[in-house]
Each structure stands twice: as structure tokens, then as C-alpha cells.
Amino acid sequence: MKLITAIVKPTKLEAIKDALEAHGVAGLTVTDVRGYGRQRGHTEIYRGAQYTVEFVPKVKLELLADVLDVDGIVDAIVEHARTGEVGDGKVFVSDVDRVVRIRTGEEDRDAL
Amino acid sequence: MKLITAIVKPTKLEAIKDALEAHGVAGLTVTDVRGYGRQRGHTEIYRGAQYTVEFVPKVKLELLADVLDVDGIVDAIVEHARTGEVGDGKVFVSDVDRVVRIRTGEEDRDAL
Amino acid sequence: MKLITAIVKPTKLEAIKDALEAHGVAGLTVTDVRGYGRQRGHTEIYRGAQYTVEFVPKVKLELLADVLDVDGIVDAIVEHARTGEVGDGKVFVSDVDRVVRIRTGEEDRDAL
Amino acid sequence: MRRLAKVGLLTGALLLVAAPAYAQQDGPTLEALELNVLVVFLMVATVLVFIMHAGFAMLEAGMTRQKNAGNIVGKNLMTITLGIITYYAVGWALMYGTQVGGVVGTDMFFLRGGSYEPDALLEIDFAFQAMFAATAATIVSGAVAERMRFGAYLTVAVVMTAVIYPVVGAWTWGGGWLDQLGFVDFAGSTIVHLTGGVAGLVGAAALGARIGKFDAAGKPRAIPGHSMPLAALGVLLLFFGWFGFNGGSVLALDGQAIAGVLVTTALAASGGAVTAALLTRLTNGKYDVAMIGNGILAGLVGITAGADVLSNGAALLVGLVAGLLVTASVSFVDSIRIDDPVGAISVHGTCGVLGTLWVGLFHVDDGLFTGGGPALLGVQVVSVAAVIAWVALTSAILFGALKALGQLRADPDWELEGLDLHEHGVPGYPELVFGAGTPSTDTRPARELSADRTDGRTEA
Amino acid sequence: MRRLAKVGLLTGALLLVAAPAYAQQDGPTLEALELNVLVVFLMVATVLVFIMHAGFAMLEAGMTRQKNAGNIVGKNLMTITLGIITYYAVGWALMYGTQVGGVVGTDMFFLRGGSYEPDALLEIDFAFQAMFAATAATIVSGAVAERMRFGAYLTVAVVMTAVIYPVVGAWTWGGGWLDQLGFVDFAGSTIVHLTGGVAGLVGAAALGARIGKFDAAGKPRAIPGHSMPLAALGVLLLFFGWFGFNGGSVLALDGQAIAGVLVTTALAASGGAVTAALLTRLTNGKYDVAMIGNGILAGLVGITAGADVLSNGAALLVGLVAGLLVTASVSFVDSIRIDDPVGAISVHGTCGVLGTLWVGLFHVDDGLFTGGGPALLGVQVVSVAAVIAWVALTSAILFGALKALGQLRADPDWELEGLDLHEHGVPGYPELVFGAGTPSTDTRPARELSADRTDGRTEA
Amino acid sequence: MRRLAKVGLLTGALLLVAAPAYAQQDGPTLEALELNVLVVFLMVATVLVFIMHAGFAMLEAGMTRQKNAGNIVGKNLMTITLGIITYYAVGWALMYGTQVGGVVGTDMFFLRGGSYEPDALLEIDFAFQAMFAATAATIVSGAVAERMRFGAYLTVAVVMTAVIYPVVGAWTWGGGWLDQLGFVDFAGSTIVHLTGGVAGLVGAAALGARIGKFDAAGKPRAIPGHSMPLAALGVLLLFFGWFGFNGGSVLALDGQAIAGVLVTTALAASGGAVTAALLTRLTNGKYDVAMIGNGILAGLVGITAGADVLSNGAALLVGLVAGLLVTASVSFVDSIRIDDPVGAISVHGTCGVLGTLWVGLFHVDDGLFTGGGPALLGVQVVSVAAVIAWVALTSAILFGALKALGQLRADPDWELEGLDLHEHGVPGYPELVFGAGTPSTDTRPARELSADRTDGRTEA
Numbered sequence A, B, C: 001m002k003l004i005t006a007i008v009k010p011t012k013l014e015a016i017k018d019a020l021e022a023h024g025v026a027g028l029t030v031t032d033v034r035g036y037g038r039q040r041g042h043t044e045i046y047r048g049a050q051y052t053v054e055f056v057p058k059v060k061l062e063l064l065a066d067v068l069d070v071d072g073i074v075d076a077i078v079e080h081a082r083t084g085e086v087g088d089g090k091v092f093v094s095d096v097d098r099v100v101r102i103r104t105g106e107e108d109r110d111a112l
Numbered sequence D, E, F: 001m002r003r004l005a006k007v008g009l010l011t012g013a014l015l016l017v018a019a020p021a022y023a024q025q026d027g028p029t030l031e032a033l034e035l036n037v038l039v040v041f042l043m044v045a046t047v048l049v050f051i052m053h054a055g056f057a058m059l060e061a062g063m064t065r066q067k068n069a070g071n072i073v074g075k076n077l078m079t080i081t082l083g084i085i086t087y088y089a090v091g092w093a094l095m096y097g098t099q100v101g102g103v104v105g106t107d108m109f110f111l112r113g114g115s116y117e118p119d120a121l122l123e124i125d126f127a128f129q130a131m132f133a134a135t136a137a138t139i140v141s142g143a144v145a146e147r148m149r150f151g152a153y154l155t156v157a158v159v160m161t162a163v164i165y166p167v168v169g170a171w172t173w174g175g176g177w178l179d180q181l182g183f184v185d186f187a188g189s190t191i192v193h194l195t196g197g198v199a200g201l202v203g204a205a206a207l208g209a210r211i212g213k214f215d216a217a218g219k220p221r222a223i224p225g226h227s228m229p230l231a232a233l234g235v236l237l238l239f240f241g242w243f244g245f246n247g248g249s250v251l252a253l254d255g256q257a258i259a260g261v262l263v264t265t266a267l268a269a270s271g272g273a274v275t276a277a278l279l280t281r282l283t284n285g286k287y288d289v290a291m292i293g294n295g296i297l298a299g300l301v302g303i304t305a306g307a308d309v310l311s312n313g314a315a316l317l318v319g320l321v322a323g324l325l326v327t328a329s330v331s332f333v334d335s336i337r338i339d340d341p342v343g344a345i346s347v348h349g350t351c352g353v354l355g356t357l358w359v360g361l362f363h364v365d366d367g368l369f370t371g372g373g374p375a376l377l378g379v380q381v382v383s384v385a386a387v388i389a390w391v392a393l394t395s396a397i398l399f400g401a402l403k404a405l406g407q408l409r410a411d412p413d414w415e416l417e418g419l420d421l422h423e424h425g426v427p428g429y430p431e432l433v434f435g436a437g438t439p440s441t442d443t444r445p446a447r448e449l450s451a452d453r454t455d456g457r458t459e460a
């Protein structure tokens, strides 16, 4: 089993979710995060003083998937998350030993 | 070392934490997340228009544990997170190379 | 590729970020989390009743890095996150199969 | 044409248009002016009491959890509006209609018929007093917050403003048997606040505690409200409105009385804050801001019965005592396993009793401690008891019936997930629950949107 | 020296200092007192209408998303302030200056010259009416929320208070042609609310919908506001202020009229809440709190035209109807793919028409259903049509010009990330966006800071 | 019996009950009516000034971080309440008691004894002025926000309302030496606002900056407030209340003066908004909403000294200037490394000076630019200097003593984690800190709870 993690622009979440749904993905988990990267934050003036925001709001998707489905899912995410502008984010894949569905106790593929 | 991740219903957090504490777990980390899965969100009417919430509030627990303790912890989580209703969530386990306790620099088992 | 995860005190975020930047780290992702551990929460009185907060606000940093950079980064985090008080948090390292930069499709080292 | 004209013209011209009969009858006499000014004074008082409903809304929202924030303010919106209609249709009649046996009025439904012709005084008096009726009802909403069904609450609000409060009013301000006994309750420590507090107590008892309020051993656990700024705003709006609540209750253009009442009101509220602050600091080591808010309200409830007949010193003192009493009462209510999320029972009930009895003790002329003997105190005690009995009985029937019908308490999962979602379909703070910017709405292909903004950002 | 003195002294002494001519002329006469009281009455009304701007700010902020919260309250701050200046410089003159052809005033710019000498009545009348002008403008801000540029909005606010609203005012309250026709609009269902509603409709149409408001198939999607407590506070502040809006519009020290207006206003608002609550409960199974808020405002707009000439029954009825109508209208506006985030078009536009026609139907003397024949109704219809035509035309030019200049709508990425960030540099809730405690500021070495607090914590 | 009765009856009957002596003495005369109306007018003004404390609470809370939200509103709750008591016990006496040498009053502690018998005017005057005293104190709380200990702040609030402000008041409104010099400060640009601003400056300097406010190089960093909607609500409530602050300061039933004051107040506030908006737009490219709010308040402070003696044009102008000045002043205060989280020093201090001197320049009769020569300006300058000297000295002693005792500044870890947690035990927004639905309370076994709700959800 694999865990696919994607850090993307918040405005892309809906499109990605729709694409993954079409792709047969049955579930995923979303977290609000803040990113620091090549896309710099803003420097603004607030009441006359400099206001530097170094973190940019992003959304993190976590998705458990079978090894065989990983590449398709990664491609779908990359396609729908891309604007071509700096700050589009990352997708990464890591290994998972075991997955359990709490409701039923099913494991691995069956747990998705 | 292993990382156990559980995505559960927010109302179950307290019971799980109490169970894990009883089980000897010394620490864990909690994140507010939103889940998309078999448990569908709501479709409501707000001011006459359809309001579809596709994400359901969930809580993510992350727990570093020694390999030997993993099964007991997973079982404890599954037991206390279960309502039997769709949306109870997932538990998954993955591998961790190295854990450091920041305060002391202790590593691995000693870092927990 | 490796994923370095650090759970630290929120007030240390800025110092750590500055240190990592000096260290050549190009990006990281931050999440607000709550921790349960040796550092106990508070027991307070609110309107005459006991108010026990068992979770302490923490910040989670996630950082994709090349294997070769891991130790230096971990050391930098540990150094700048440390107050010596209980609750300083953990750093842990895990393996990542593949990293993609969404904007360009570059992979692994090039994706950072 | 709508412009102010020179006064001579104006009084003539506009009045002739607006209300010819009236203008003819009154003319520019001192009496007519006094009447008109009295209406303006009561307009001020009416709007001040009205805005107390915003105060209750903010206080109750601030002192409960965010998952129920829409629900609680929804209750407040309905209380004042339903309350006005009900009091117009029925409540006023029972309270001020021609009485039967000193117990209840029988005419003037919909403000029609009865002993008064519709006129300026009737109308403004109604407006002022309708706000009071709704206040008695809204006190309940705090005590039953976070677990009662919305429909059931609407029923309670209707019955409170139609029957329970008006009957108390009939006995007292309506000239009924307690009034004849000599009961003194200037602006309603008992008539409004204790009535609301007792109904709240019965409601909270009938409902049971919120899930999680008491641990397995029955020990109370604090469930802090979600926003101290909203709670503080609520307290200050209530304090603001209370100047109209008490000031307007002079019900006459009597500057001496009005000024005196404003000062006693301000002093008592202030006293409540100070002792609540000090007591929490002394016992817990920390200043409990929510309790300071309750202390202010306790002082206000405490002065309400005697704002016009207490010296400034006695007013400050009742506030100081109320601040202590409310703190003790909140713990006591917890200790008997009644769950009152905002402290309504202690603030309005306990301190309502305090304020009423205080008049018996410190009335400038007739108080026990001011040389007036025990007679007034006796009347106050009897009246408090009578009101408690009536309200407890009727609200027990009301809440009991709703409970028997299974309509009283929200389902546990509604309660756990929040009443907002289940009763209203949408959380009070949707973006705190479902993420910012919901719905995330960038559904057009990227090329249709202009390129993401890059100003002020540099590519590394 | 600043102290109240005994009245005799006071009236003499202070008046002599403050306004010698005035004091001499008036003396302690009944007329002088009446004039002074009238000013106090209108001061009360003025501040009440003023606080409606806080009501609009809270309502509009609460009913839009958190990413635009700073922007929307910024608009409200600018509307009332720019509006006062513009109305002072130009608006009042066009509305109340010496008229040309019953269409527009021509003097009294900056309140100078013209038919009135500056005096107490002119000044207080201006203060009161300036708040009305700003109200007409601020209604627009709700309809165009979350996607219009700030600079463009300021332009709209200026033109609304300088020209569009004052011309409507000149035709009616200023004594122009509609007034001469016999148009009845007591406090401005048409003159203020419909004017704002029509301009809002034109603005919303010119702007187009917010990204994500309609799905690919054109079906409306709800975009809930970010804070129901703020929205409810806004509704209650508006209701509060409306007592001054309508009450003050009596414009005379006429207790009978004032009292009557307060009661009809309260009843209509209440009616709106009740039907909106019941209708949403019946159709969706849930009480829609935001719609209850809209229902209250709908009832208030509905009563505004006839608050002084409707019976209490007709007032309650117009509220009940308004609660239904606003609910239907909100859906209708959605269905024609106009995006009105806060329901301004339905509340102020649709119910503005309702209130104006209602006078034609139920005017105590001249209504169609009260034996007055169809004449008044005819005048009301013509007047509504005339106002719609004027406002639609001028605001179409205004919004059209802004659009042609590319200055109307915010860039899509501004809109997606929030107007706060792009127009104002800082989010309305920075810590919800960038994390709590921004900037995270513990930059001193650990040893300089005292050790982290450990009280109340135990090492395991 | 509590009902309005026909006026004849009423005036007789109720007055006899409430205040027999008074009723006898006054009768239904014009003088009695005027006095009673004056009390009503001052009641309106009093409640308006009171609600400014809600304005300060919301403004200060909105412009600071969420971790200190409970703390800051707690300070506001205590300032108004402690302030009322202190001013009642001591402050009024020092300010308005029989003076010694034009410097300080010596009797009337607890409003007793002294030159006035307790009567309607004394009582209402006290109520009105107590709100002013608390205003001077609460200004400080903004400047010292987010790092001062709660207990120390309470001490400051007491000393401000007991001594520092009353002595300034004794010199001026109390008839002391500055009054005798001819100092003109209508409603307190100097007496209230500058007094608060100077004490705030001293406090902020004594405390030092918040951690993170200045970077290693000493460059100021913005620390945005956590809620623009609350800040805007605060500004609008302050603007609202200021109509009473200035209007009520006429202290007489003088319609001419009251109306004029309301208009100058509205114009100045509006001017402040406009220039603050334009200036931030021109210099930063973005409209700074927080600065617009400061601009409004700056305009209000600027008009306060001369609201009754400035033409409308001069009023608008002082507002426009105040909007520029406050923007510059905020940057200047930053540049000298004083940390004033809400801009209190600039708004109340800098613009307090502006407003006071403006009177010397533009007083309708005696201004330098209106042909009155430099005399008044000289007096204004001297008075400003005297007040600054007194307040700076006394508050330096006060803050110095607290600092010497180690009681002034919160520990760094309190400050970093938030004063709410450490001073009050519970965050202002517990669910933002500890997660929604705290405590997560589903502790009963699953079978006891009804099954989780599945309505409207489908199993895939």
C-alpha cells in the first residue's frame, strides 16, 4: 500500500477531488497547511509598518492507494493541480505497511 | 520505529486518547482534517440554494511507536474509534527511520 | 528521498525557518497541530468548574529532503527548536519513494 | 414634502396631516408637549431594552461552542420577534386587561377593546413592555443552550410571552394581588428576571446536562464558550440596554427619578464586576473574564427591583454582594448537576431573588435596615415565593409535555456534531468547519483565469 | 466650567455663551422648548440611523466569506463617511435646494445659501437625512460583495449619495413631481430601499456572479457567510436603528405618530421573521437562520413606506407577507443567475416595492382595501416605476462606465485568494489564514526568555 | 401598578410616589418640564458615551491578536466598572468639589456634602461624567495591550479615574486655573483624549515593545490585529457614542448647539476616513482598513475640543488633517520604537493636541485665522503643555512604581503563549486553540448514543 501526499493550491482542491473521483478514488483526507517555498509570501504595509508573510496557505491531500493505482493518481493530481505558476506544490509517495478500515477491520486494499 | 496514523471521528478523540493512555502510550499528535470517503457529506439548502459539503470533519492522530507495540495500539484505536457506522475512518502504519527527542537528543525508543 | 517531520513549539517556528533557510532548505510545509505528551496540559478553573486541557498547541513541519541533507537538517531543527523544557517535541525521518514538482513535473532532487 | 419646518408651522402643518384629531385636541399646550416628550423618553427606553436582545444573542453565542453559534443566535432572533407578536396578541391582554380576581386580565387582545382607547401612551407602553416580555423568555434560551430542539424552544418562547410572564405581570404591575399586597419590584428583578431564571432552571433540569458536562464521577467539567469578545460585547450591550430597562421603568418624565435610577444602576453593575473579579482572583489565582461578565449582569439584576428606592450606597452594596453571590451560585448549580451553559439561573434567578429581598432590607423608607420594619420584607418574600411557584409549576408542565412528546432534547449526534448542522443545515462558522473559501470554486480551466498573481513574489 | 447648573441659570447662562442671538430670540418659551426637544428627538433618531451602518457592516461581513471580511467592513466605513461629505457638499442641495421643474434642487451646496438660513432645524435635519443617503448607498455594497474593486465601489458610493439618491429624494421628499402627484412613502421603502436595491441589482448584473456561485449547468450553489453571529448582530442592530429610521421620520414632536410608528415597525419585523422561519422549515425541513434574518429586514423594509398610515394589523400582515416574499425572491434572483451574496436585492428591492404598494392597498384612509379607491395605489405604482427607471438608468451608466474602463471587477485571483489580501494587504482574520500568533516572534535566544512556564504541568 | 396613565394623572400620581418633595416644588411648570427634558437628553448622551466602552473593547480586541482577546475585553469590562466606582468615590470630588487654589476639589466624596445637594442634575451629571473618566482610562489599555499584567492595569485604571484625570478636570471643567486662563476644550480633546494618550505613551514606553514588534535591526514589524470586523464594529460604536460625547457636552437643552455639534462631529469623522484611505492608497497602493478606522477616530478626537465653536468647513478640515496626521503619527511612534498596538497614542494624543490647537486657529470668533488674534491659541498651547506635564509626570511615577515592583510586564512566556491562558486560565477563543468541540465529550459507550445520523448520506 502507498500513501500519496500532495501539497497544492487551495483553489485547486475542488478540481482535483472531482478528477480523482472520476478516476475511481474512493476517499482522501485534506488538511489546511501553510507552505514556504520558491513562491515567496507577501510583503505588505499595515498601518505604516512592514508586514511580511512568509507562508502561503496551501492544502494537503493524503490518499491511501494500492501500488498499482499510484501512478495514475499522481498523474491526475499533477494535471489538475497545475497552473504553471510557481507555488503549484508537490506530490510525493511513500510506503505504508498496513491499512485498517476501523468500521469493519478490513485491511489493505479492502480497507480503502 | 513505526508511525501509526489514524483518521477518526472527532467525537471519538477523547475515548481513544484515554484508551491509549491506559495502554501506556506516552504521546501523540492530533490534527484537524476533513475527510472525503464513503460517508458522504451533506446536501443542505441555505437561503434557497443547494449547499453541498463533500468533506466531513475528522481528526488525524499520529503516533510514533516501537514496532513491538504497533499491533496493540492499532487494535486499541480500532476498538475505541468504532461506531460501526460508515465514516469511522482508517488506521495505517508506516516505517520511520529515526526519531529524535528535541529536548534531550535521545533517539528512537528513548525518544518516545 | 526522505521526509523529515518535526513537531515543535509554535514560538520556535520562525527561528527554525530562519535556520533552515540559512542551511539552504528551499521549502517546507507547516501544519497547526495539538500534542499530547510528557508536557501535560493545564488544569484551570473556568466559571468555577475544572477545565482540563490535555492537548498543547504545537506546529508540525514537513520537509522533503535528499538523503544526504537529512542529518544536517535534523541537527539544525533540533538546535533551534530546543528550549530544554519538556514539550520541545520530536523530529522523525521516513522514506519517500518519489517526489514530483507539480508545476514542472520534475522529480526527486529536482522537485525540491 | 419631508423637511423640518419652523416650529410654529411644523406643529400645525405636520400634525394636521399625520393625526388631525390629535392635533386639534392638544394644541401647543404644556400638557401636550409633556405627553410628546414622554413618548420620546419611552422610545429611548424601548430601543435600549430592544438592543438587550442583541446583548443576549452575543453573550449566549460567546459563552457556548462554535458548533451551536447559528442555533443560539437563531433562537434570539425568534424570541424577540415571536415574543412581540405573542405579547401583542395575548400577553398584554392577560397582563393589563381588565382583571378577574386580581389574577389575570381578560380583554385588550391585539391591543383592542378594553379600558384604554388606542392612543400614544398605550402604543408606546406596549412597545416598551413587549421588549420586557421577550426578555423574560430569552433568559431561558441561555440555560437550555446547546441541547434543546429549536422547535421546542419556539414553543417555550410563545408560552413564556403569552402566559407565564403575563400572569406574573398581572399579579404585580397589572395591579393584581401581589401589587395589592404592596409588592415592590421597580423594573422586574422578580417579575422579569426571576421568572426567566426559574423557567430556565426547570428547562435545564428537564433537559439534563450537555454530553460531557459532568464526568463519570459526576464532577462538573468546564465547557468554555467559543468567543470571549462576543461574550463581552453581549455584556456591554446588556449593560447599555439596562439603562433603558431601569430608566424607562420610571414611566414618567421625572428627571429626579430617572437620574437617580441611572446612577444606582451603574453603581450596582460596577460592584458586581469588582467582586467577581477579586473573588475569582483570590480563589483561582486568575481573573475569570466570563465571571466578571456574569458579575456585571448579577449587579444589574440585583438593582432592578429597587433602582428607584435604594440609596447610592445600598446600590453599590447590592452589586458587590451580587458579584459574590453569582459566583457561588454558578458553582452551586454545577454541584447539583444542573447544566446552565451561560449562568442564566444564577444571574437572573439567584440575583433576582437577591434584588427583590434587598428592597425589603434597604428601601429608603420601608426597609428593615432603614427603619421601616419587617413588613415590606415579608411582602417581598411572599411575592418571590408566589412567582417561583407559578413559574416552576407552569414551566414544569410545559417542559414535561415537550419531553413526554420526545420533542425536547436534540438527538445525541445532533448535539455532538452541533445543532447548527442538524437544525439549520449550515454551521454558524462554515469555514472553520469545512475549510476556508468553501466552496473552493476555481472550477474554470486555468487558462480562463488570469495567471496567478505574482506581484511581490520572486522566483528563487 | 462645565457643570450642569440649576435650570434657570443654565438656560440663560449657557445659551448666551453658545448662541447669543438664538437665546435672545427664543427665551424660555414653550415654543423654544418644543424646538429644543425636537432637536433632541431627532438626535436620537439620527444616531439610531447611524448605527444601522454598523448593522450593515456586521450583516454583510457575516454573510460573506472570511477572505473578504476586511474588504466589506472597509466599504461600510467608507460609505458612511464619504456619504456624509458628499451629501453635505452636493446631495442635500439637489434634494432640498430650490427646485427647478419639480425635478432637482439647485442651491444650498455645502448647506449654504438657499431658502433656509443655517439654523438648528437645518443642521439636525441634515444630520438625520445624511444617514439616510448613506443607507441607500450601503445597500449596494451587499449586492456587489466579494468581487468588486474597492476603488470602483467608492465611486459608486459617491455617485449614489451625490446624485442618484438625491434626485429620487427631490422628486418625493423634496416636494418634486412625485410628491405633487400624491406619492406616499413615509420613511423610504421606495426612496431609500428600492433605490439601493435597484442599484444593487444593476451592479450585481454588471459584475457577474462570484466564481463558483453557479455550477457548470448554471445551477446556483450556496456560498454561506462566514459568521452567523456577526450576521445576527447585524440584523439586530438594523432592527434597532430602524426604530430611529421610521420613528424619526415623523419629523415632529408628535407622540401619537411616534408611538404608532414604533409599534407598526416592531410588528412588521416580527412578522417577517416568523414566516421566513416557518417557510424554510416547511420546505427544507430546517430553520434557515440567515433567511430569518432576511425576513426581519424584509418586514422592516415592507413597513417603511406606511409605518404611520397602516393599522397594527396591516403592519403585521405586511411583515408576514414580506417574510414569504423575500424567501421567494432570493430564489428567483438566484434563478436568473444574478449573484446577490447578502440578499440585498430581495430585501430592499422586492420588499421595497411591496411596502410601497401596500400603502396603496391598506392606507388607513386611502387604501384600496380600506375604502379609499384605487387612486393612491395608482400613484404608488407610477412612483415605483419612475424610481426604478431613474435608478436603473443612472446606475447602468455608472456601472457600465466602470466596466468599460476595466475598473469594475476584481481580478479572478484577487477574488479567489480574497479581496482583503489584494486590496488591503492584510486578511480580515490574519491568524486564521497565516496561523495563530503571527508573526511568531520568539526570535531571542532561549536564555534571554525566562524558562517556559511549567506551573500546573508535571513531568511524567 | 405599572402603566402609563393619562398625563395629568401621571405627573401628579407617580411623581408624588417617587419624589414627593420634588413634585411639590416643581409642579407642571415650564421650568420643571425643561429640567426633566434636560435629564432625558443627558440620559441619551450618557448611554451613548457608555457604549463607547463596547467600542473600545471591540476595537482593541480586533486590533490585537487572538491569544489576548479575552484579556483585552476583560480590561475593558473592568475599566468602565472600576472607573465608575472610583470616580464616584473620589474622582468627582477632586474634579468638582470645592476647589483649593484652582487646582483640586476637596469635598463631595461619594457625591455627598459639598456645594450641591444631591438632586437630579447632580446625579445625571455624575453619570455622564463618570463615563468620560472611564474613557480617559480605557485609552491607556489600547496602548499597553498584549504585554501588561492585568493587576497592574487595574491599578492604572483606578489611579487614572481617581486622580490623574480628575485633576486635569479640576483645572479645566471644574473651574480651576486653566479655565480661568480661558482654556477652551468643549468635550475634551485635551482633557479626556490627550490625557489618555499621554498616559498611554508613558505606559507603552515603560513596558517596552511586544516581543517581535521590532526586528533585530530595530525596524518595526506589523503585527496585524486578529479581526477586522470586530475592529470596524468598534470604530462604528465609537463614532455612534461620540454623538453623545460631543452632543451631550452641550450640557443644556440648546437645540442650536446640539444640532451644530452633531454636524461638525459627523463631518470631522468623515474627513478623517477619507484622507486616511487616500493616503494609504497613494503611499502603499492599498487601502488600509485599520488606518481608515484610525482616521475616523482621529477626526473625532480632532473635533472634540471645538465641536461647538467651529464652522462646518473648519470641522471637515480638521477631520481631513487628522486623517493625515494620525497616519504620520503612527509611523512616527513606530520609528521611535514605542509599541502602540492600536494607535491610541496617535489617535488620542497627537490628534488631541491637533483638536485643541485647532480651536485656537479656527474658533468662530476668537481663532487666529478668523480674526480673533493669537490670545486664545496661546492659552490653548499653555493648557496642552500643562496637561501633558501633569499626566506625563504622574503616569511616569505610576508606571515606574509598578515596574520597580516587577508587577508591570507579563512574563515573556505569558506573552508568547497569550495573556488569556496565563492571566485568565482560558483562551478567548478556546476552540481555535484547542480544537473545535472541546471537550470532545463523547465518553459514553457507543450503544448508549443513538446511532450516528445517516440521513442525507448514502453508503457508496
Ligand SMILES: Nc1ncnc2c1ncn2[C@@H]1O[C@H](COP(=O)(O)OP(=O)(O)O)[C@@H](O)[C@H]1O
Pocket: A007, A034, A035, A036, A037, A038, A039, A040, A056, A058, A085, A086, A087, A088, A089, A090, C026, C027, C028, C029, C030, C062, C063, C064, C065, C101, C102, C103, C112
Ligand atoms: N522541500 C519541501 N518539503 C516540503 N514541502 C515543500 C518543500 N518545498 C516546497 N514545499 C511545499 O510546496 C509548496 C510549493 O512550493 P514552491 O517552491 O513555492 O513552488 P513549486 O512547487 O511550484 O516549485 C510550498 O508552499 C510548500 O508547502
Ligand SMILES: Nc1ncnc2c1ncn2[C@@H]1O[C@H](COP(=O)(O)OP(=O)(O)O)[C@@H](O)[C@H]1O
Pocket: A026, A027, A028, A029, A030, A062, A063, A064, A065, A101, A102, A103, A112, B007, B034, B035, B036, B037, B038, B039, B040, B056, B058, B085, B086, B087, B088, B089, B090
Ligand atoms: N483512500 C483514502 N486515503 C486517505 N484517507 C481516506 C481514504 N479513504 C477514506 N479516507 C478517510 O477516512 C474517512 C472515512 O472513510 P469513509 O470511506 O467515509 O468511511 P469508512 O472508513 O467507514 O469506510 C474519510 O472521511 C477520509 O478522511
Ligand SMILES: Nc1ncnc2c1ncn2[C@@H]1O[C@H](COP(=O)(O)OP(=O)(O)O)[C@@H](O)[C@H]1O
Pocket: B026, B027, B028, B029, B030, B062, B063, B064, B065, B101, B102, B103, B112, C007, C034, C035, C036, C037, C038, C039, C040, C056, C058, C085, C086, C087, C088, C089, C090
Ligand atoms: N509517541 C508520539 N507520537 C507522536 N507524537 C508525539 C509522541 N510523543 C510526543 N509527541 C509529540 O511531541 C510533543 C512533545 O512531546 P512531550 O512528551 O510533551 O515532550 P518531549 O518531546 O520534550 O519529551 C507532544 O506534544 C506531541 O505533539
